[in-house]
Structure formats: structure tokens, C-alpha cells
Amino acid sequence: MRNRWNIKVEVLGVALAILWLLPFYLMFVNSFKSKKEIFLDTTSPPEAWSFDNYIVAFQELDFLRTLFNSLLITVVSVVLIVLFSAMAAYALSRAKSKISTFLFFLFVSAMLIPFQSVMIPLVTVFGQFDMLNRGGLIFMYIGFGASLSIFLYHGALNNVPKSLDEAAKIDGANRWQVFWHIIFPILKPITVTVAILNIIWIWNDYLLPSLVINTTGSETIPLKMFFFFGEYTKQWHLALAGLTLAIIPVIIFYFFAQRSIIKGVSDGAVK
Amino acid sequence: MRTRDLSYWLFLAPVLLALALVVVVPMLLGLFYSFTAWNGIQTGEFVGFQNYLNLFTDERFLDSLWFTTKFSVVSVILINFIGLSLALIVTSKIKTSSLLRTTFFMPNLIGGLILGFIWQFIFLKVFASVGEAVGMESLQAWLSTTETGFWGLVILMSWQMAGYIMVIYIAYLEGLPKELIEAAEIDGASTVQRFRYIIFPLVAPAFTVSMFLTLSNTFKLYDQNLSLTAGGPYNSTEMVAMEIFKTAFVQNAFAYAQAKAIIFFLIVAIIALVQVYINKRREVEM
Numbered sequence: 001m002r003n004r005w006n007i008k009v010e011v012l013g014v015a016l017a018i019l020w021l022l023p024f025y026l027m028f029v030n031s032f033k034s035k036k037e038i039f040l041d042t043t044s045p046p047e048a049w050s051f052d053n054y055i056v057a058f059q060e061l062d063f064l065r066t067l068f069n070s071l072l073i074t075v076v077s078v079v080l081i082v083l084f085s086a087m088a089a090y091a092l093s094r095a096k097s098k099i100s101t102f103l104f105f106l107f108v109s110a111m112l113i114p115f116q117s118v119m120i121p122l123v124t125v126f127g128q129f130d131m132l133n134r135g136g137l138i139f140m141y142i143g144f145g146a147s148l149s150i151f152l153y154h155g156a157l158n159n160v161p162k163s164l165d166e167a168a169k170i171d172g173a174n175r176w177q178v179f180w181h182i183i184f185p186i187l188k189p190i191t192v193t194v195a196i197l198n199i200i201w202i203w204n205d206y207l208l209p210s211l212v213i214n215t216t217g218s219e220t221i222p223l224k225m226f227f228f229f230g231e232y233t234k235q236w237h238l239a240l241a242g243l244t245l246a247i248i249p250v251i252i253f254y255f256f257a258q259r260s261i262i263k264g265v266s267d268g269a270v271k
Numbered sequence: 272m273r274t275r276d277l278s279y280w281l282f283l284a285p286v287l288l289a290l291a292l293v294v295v296v297p298m299l300l301g302l303f304y305s306f307t308a309w310n311g312i313q314t315g316e317f318v319g320f321q322n323y324l325n326l327f328t329d330e331r332f333l334d335s336l337w338f339t340t341k342f343s344v345v346s347v348i349l350i351n352f353i354g355l356s357l358a359l360i361v362t363s364k365i366k367t368s369s370l371l372r373t374t375f376f377m378p379n380l381i382g383g384l385i386l387g388f389i390w391q392f393i394f395l396k397v398f399a400s401v402g403e404a405v406g407m408e409s410l411q412a413w414l415s416t417t418e419t420g421f422w423g424l425v426i427l428m429s430w431q432m433a434g435y436i437m438v439i440y441i442a443y444l445e446g447l448p449k450e451l452i453e454a455a456e457i458d459g460a461s462t463v464q465r466f467r468y469i470i471f472p473l474v475a476p477a478f479t480v481s482m483f484l485t486l487s488n489t490f491k492l493y494d495q496n497l498s499l500t501a502g503g504p505y506n507s508t509e510m511v512a513m514e515i516f517k518t519a520f521v522q523n524a525f526a527y528a529q530a531k532a533i534i535f536f537l538i539v540a541i542i543a544l545v546q547v548y549i550n551k552r553r554e555v556e557m
Contacts, residue, residue, distance in 0.1 A: 005462070010365040016357070017367075017374040020430070024377075026397055027389050042397045084285040091282035094272040103283065110294045112543050114491050116515045117536035118297035120529050121304065124311055125297060143293025146286040175278045204382030206494050207516075222384045222494075229388055229498075236392055243388055250380050258373055261380070266438045269484060 024247075031240035038236050053241035060231075061224055061242055062217075067249065070203060070220040073134060077141035078198045082191055085146050089153030090179055094165065104154065111147045115207065123211050137212045141202055149194045152268065156190040157183075196257070196264035203250070221246050301529050309526035322530035331506060332531060335514040342424060342510065343489040349429045350485045351478070354436030359466075361437070362444045372441070375434035383431070387498025390427045394419070394499075420500045420508035427495055432488065436481045443477035444470070476553060483546040487539060511535055 030038050031053055032046040057063075088107075092100045126136050160183060168178045184191075206222040213219060219227070225246050232238045254261060272279050305322055308315030326332055361371045378386060394413035402410025413419040447470065455465050493512040496502065502509035502517075509517075515535060519528035 006364050009360055009363045010367060013360040013365060013371045014367060016360070017371050020374050020377070020434075023389050023393055023430070026393060030392070030396075038396065042400045080285075084289075087282040088286040091272060091279050095274050095276070095279050097274045099274045103287070106295075107286075107290065110290060112540045113294060113298060113536055114512075114539045116491075116493075116512050117532040117539075118294055118301060119516075120311075120519050120525055120532065121297035121300040122293065124525075125292075125300065139289060140293050142286065143289035146290055150286065175272060175276075175282075179282075200380060204380075204384075206382060206384045206497075222382050225385060225388070226498075236396060239388065240392060243385055246385055247381055254373075254377065254380055262372065262376055262438055265376075265379070265435065266442045269435075269439050270442050270480060 027240050027243055027247075030236065031244045033237055035235060035237050053237045054245065056238055057228070057241040057245055060238075061228055061245060063245055065217065066219055066221055066224045069134075069218055070249075073137060073141075073209075073220060074199060074202045077138045077145070077202050078195055080138065080142055081145040081149050081198050082195055084142060085149035085194065086153050086184055086187060086191065087179065088146070089150045089157055090183060092150070093154055093157040094162070104150075107147045107150045111151070115144070119207075119211065126212070132212050132214060134213065134218055137209060140208060140212065141198075144208075145198050145201070148268070149198065152190055152194055153187065156187055160186055190267075192260050193264040193267045196261055197268045199253075200261075200265075221249075302533060304526050305530040305533050307526055309529070311523065311525040315526070318526075322527050323534070325527065326530060326534065331509075332511075332514055332518075334507070335509045335511050338421070338508065339490060339492075339510040342421065342492075343486055345425055346428050346432075346489045347482060347485045349425065350432045350436055350489075351481055353429055353433040354481065355440050357433060357437040358440035358444055362441060372437070375437055377434065378431040379435045383492075383494030384498045386431055387427060387495045390423065390430075391499055394423050414500055415504060417504065417507040420504070423499055424492075424495065424508065427499055428489060428492070431495075432485060436485060439481050439484070440474065440477050443474045447473055476550075479546060479549055479553070483542065487542055490539060490542065 026042065029045050030042055032049050032051075034050075034052075037046065092104050122140070123132070126132055126140075131139070164182060164186075165178050168182050173181065204222060205220075206226065209220050209223045210226070213223060225242060228242050229239055232242070272282075304314070306317060306319060308318050357371075357375050361368050361375070365371075391414070398410040398413050402408070414423050452465060452469060455469050460468070491512055492510055493516070496508070496510050496513050500508040502513055511531075512535070515528050515531045518524050518531060522528075
């Protein structure tokens with residue numbers, strides 16, 4: 001009885017998983033077809049696995065450079081968000097006062113503000129100071145990413161006993177040393193969560209780079225993909241090859257870090 | 272560490288500077304500009320509530336607000352239903368559990384823009400060719416009408432977000448005390464009864480979290496909207512985020528767009544505050 005029920009559940013689960021993967025399958029098989037072949041049949045595997053579409057898409061997307069841009073912006077932004085947010089959360093959790101409470105409240109309420117509500121003044125102000133470039137973009141990511149990151153670090157720091165700080169201080173360490181040598185290493189699990197949440201968001205972000213980056217050659221993957229798709233909108237064989245290329249880095253990342261990713265996303269949402 | 276120590280302020284300085292320049296100043300400036308005739312360069316004259324009053328007769332804005340609301344309500348229900356079902360499937364005693372989790376969660380890692388393009392292909396090309404093969408007229412010309420655009424967006428978001436919501440439900444389901452469920456089983460409770468009287472009440476907090484996460488995510492949707500339908504046909508599938516963007520950067524009505532953005536903020540903030548209120552009340556009860 002029990003077993004039969006479990007088998008039914010398993011069959012249903014596998015069927016749904018196949019359904020879930022279907023969009024990726026369709027993207028993949030059609031990305032190898034010619035324009036004519038897609039016109040004739042969209043569901044079967046290609047007659048020949050030709051890489052012609054990929055060669056065109058690779059060049060048109062300027063793929064290596066675009067990939068590098070995405071990596072650069074994501075890595076620098078996430079490293080800075082992690083370091084600065086951990087520092088700030090440490091100060092807020094160790095100095096209990098009205099000022100700390102107010103600042104913490106400020107950071108948390110900033111999470112309520114949707115991007116569209118600050119988008120227009122943000123772009124005009126940064127434009128006036130000539131900051132619509134990659135440096136400006138990274139700075140903006142710190143501003144938008146700090147709130148949730150501080151919130152998560154603050155929660156974790158409340159479980160780190162203050163006696164640890166005191167002990168290190170007696171041994172002659174200053175605040176800076178206490179934080180980097182004692183506290184920050186203890187926070188590693190939450191650092192992984194903070195890093196993953198910010199990586200997913202920044203890597204995939206389209207709207208902010210589209211407003212801030214306006215020089216050819218510094219586009220990120222989503223931004224370049226948008227232009228590429230606009231150009232090849234009637235040529236699905238090329239568009240699909242481009243989309244597949246754009247997804248590959250994410251799949252590789254997921255393959256190596258899936259446990260931490262799922263845990264991080266779950267912790268970030270539930271807390 | 273005390274708040275009058277220099278080190279306190281040094282630890283806080285980088286994020287405070289970034290938050291101030293990126294969020295606080297633009298928010299305050301935006302609020303101010305929404306009462307003026309700002310054109311992006313010059314502040315212009317003070318117009319009081321005129322921008323806000325104009326919103327009430329702006330059919331395109333009201334339509335987008337209504338479309339967004341409908342889309343959010345339908346999506347929230349579907350995403351939570353599918354997400355909970357998937358969570359129940361993968362937390363039962365099956366061999367493929369972790370493989371299934373990985374699969375269902377995968378769309379969440381990929382940007383909404385890219386997912387929208389993939390589904391555009393499916394709705395336009397695959398639906399058409401399958402429809403032709405099996406003779407189903409209803410699969411033709413998807414995304415060319417308001418209705419198919421609406422359901423296209425709902426399908427895309429349900430497929431993407433169900434795995435995310437599944438992860439949240441899993442966290443609660445796996446936190447359930449095993450003894451309780453086993454005790455109920457020994458007492459002769461059926462699968463349905465166990466779900467109805469034991470699992471469901473204990474997982475209730477997950478509903479609040481998931482409902483509001485989906486509500487705020489679907490209400491603020493932009494990327495998927497842009498890549499799947501781009502608001503078409505005739506702006507009929509345009510959601511609020513896109514409408515604000517177009518008012519600002521296509522029509523160059525900066526002050527007016529900013530007034531819309533402030534209303535948008537108020538709606539999103541109210542949704543979030545209601546959630547905080549409900550959570551607090553539940554904590555008191557427990």
C-alpha cells in the first residue's frame with residue numbers, strides 16, 4: 001500500500017520534472033537547426049548537430065568580452081557588498097543605542113522601496129556627476145544590496161557571543177583585528193548565503209545596467225542579449241543559440257554549488 | 272564599541288554613503304520632483320498635487336494597474352498551489368527527491384529576460400507548429416491578443432517561481448516534528464487527514480511568507496514583461512513597472528512618471544507592511 005503510493009508520487013514527480021525541462025530542451029534542440037528546419041519542425045532533435053548558429057551568436061554577442069564584463073561587475077559588487085555589509089552589521093549589533101536602532105531601521109525600510117521609485121532621480125543625478133559607468137553601477141549595487149545583506153548579517157551576529165570580542169580585546173587586538181580575525185570567519189555560513197543571493201540578483205539584472213551602461217564593449221550578458229535578440233528577432237535559430245550560450249555559465253555555477261544555492265535562497269527568504 | 276567611537280562610524284561609512292546616494296537622496300528628490308514640472312534637467316515650477324490628480328484620468332496607467340493586479344492575483348494562487356504540490360512530492364519518500372528539487376528550482380537562477388525570450392519562442396513557434404500538427408486552433412497566434420499575453424505571462428511566472436516557493440515550503444515541511452506525524456499515522460489518520468489536521472496548520476507561516484513573496488515579485492515584474500510581450504498588443508499587457516519606465520524614458524514626462532513611481536512605492540510598501548503585521552500577530556498567538 002505504502003509502496004504503491006510512493007511509486008505513484010515518484011512517477012508524477014518525474015513527469016513534472018520532464019515538463020519543467022521541456023522549455024530548455026526546445027531551446028537546445030532548435031538552436032542547432034537551420035531557419036528552414038525550425039519552420040518545418042520545432043519539436044524533434046535536429047537532423048544534423050551543426051554549430052553554425054553558435055559561431056555567429058558567439059561573435060555577435062562578443063561572448064568572451066560580455067562574459068568577462070558580467071563576471072567583473074558581479075564579482076567586484078558581491079565582494080564589496082559582503083565586506084561592507086558585514087562590517088556595518090557588526091557595528092550595529094555591538095553598539096546598542098538609539099542611533100544603531102535608527103540606522104538598522106533605515107536599512108530595513110529601504111528594502112520596501114521598489115527600484116522604479118528611485119530609478120528616475122538616480123539616473124539623472126548620477127548622470128550629472130558623470131557616474132553612468134561601471135564604477136557607478138557597482139556603487140549602486142552596494143546601495144541596493146546592502147539592506148538585505150545587513151539584515152542577514154545582523155541576525156547571525158546576534159548569535160555570536162560578545163564575550164568572544166572581549167576575550168580578543170584583552171589579548172590586545174583592536175576592533176579591526178577582532179572583526180577580521182575572529183568574527184568574520186565565524187560568519188562564513190551567512191556569508192555564503194549573502195554572496196549567493198547577491199550573485200543571482202546582480203548576474204541576471206537587466207534594468208539597472210540598461211540605464212547605467214551606455215558604452216559599447218562594457219555590456220553585461222542580459223544587456224547584450226537584449227540587443228542581440230532585438231536584431232535577430234525573426235531569426236530564431238540564431239537567437240536560440242545566443243540564449244543557450246547565455247545560460248551555460250549559470251548551469252555550470254548551479255552544477256557546482258547547488259546545495260549552497262538552494263540553502264542560501266531558502267534562508268534568505270524565510271528569515 | 273560605542274556610537275561615539277570613530278571605529279563605529281568607519282565600519283558603517285561605506286554602506287551609509289552608498290545607501291544615502293543610491294536610495295535615500297533619490298527617494299527624497301523623487302518625492303519632491305513629483306510635485307513639480309521637472310523635465311529631467313530643470314526643476315520647473317511647483318504644481319502641487321497636479322501630477323497625482325492626472326493619474327486618475329490616465330487610462331493607460333489605470334489599465335496597467337488593473338492588468339498588474341489581475342496578473343498578480345492569478346499568479347499568486349497558481350504559484351503557491353504548484354509550489355506546495357512540488358514540495359509535497361519531493362519531501363515524500365522517493366528516490367529521485369534531490370534530482371527533482373534541482374530541476375524544479377533551476378529556472379530561478381536564470382534571468383527573467385532570458386526566460387521570457389525562451390518562452391516567446393515556445394508560444395510563437397512551438398505552440399503554432401504543435402497546434403497545426405494536432406489541429407488545435409487555440410494554439411495559434413499566441414501573445415498576439417491580450418488574453419494569450421496574460422496567460423503567457425502567468426505560465427512563464429508559474430514555471431519560474433513555483434520552484435522558488437517549493438524551496439520555502441520544503442524548509443517548513445522538513446522542520447515538522449516527525450514524531451507528531453508518526454503518532455497520527457499510528458492512530459489511524461489517513462494521508463489526507465494528516466495533511467489537513469497536522470501538516471497544514473504547522474506549515475501555515477510558510478503560506479504568509481510565500482504569498483507575500485510572490486505578490487511583491489509579481490507586482491514589481493519588469494524583465495519577463497519586457498521580453499515576453501513587451502507590453503503588446505497595443506500596450507494591453509503592460510504592467511505598472513513598464514508603464515512608469517515608458518512614461519519617463521519614452522515620453523520624457525519625468526515629473527509625471529515620478530508621481531506614478533511614488534504611488535507604486537506606496538502600494539508595494541503597504542503590501543509588505545501588511546505582511547509584517549500578520550507575522551507579528553501570529554508570533555503573539557503562538
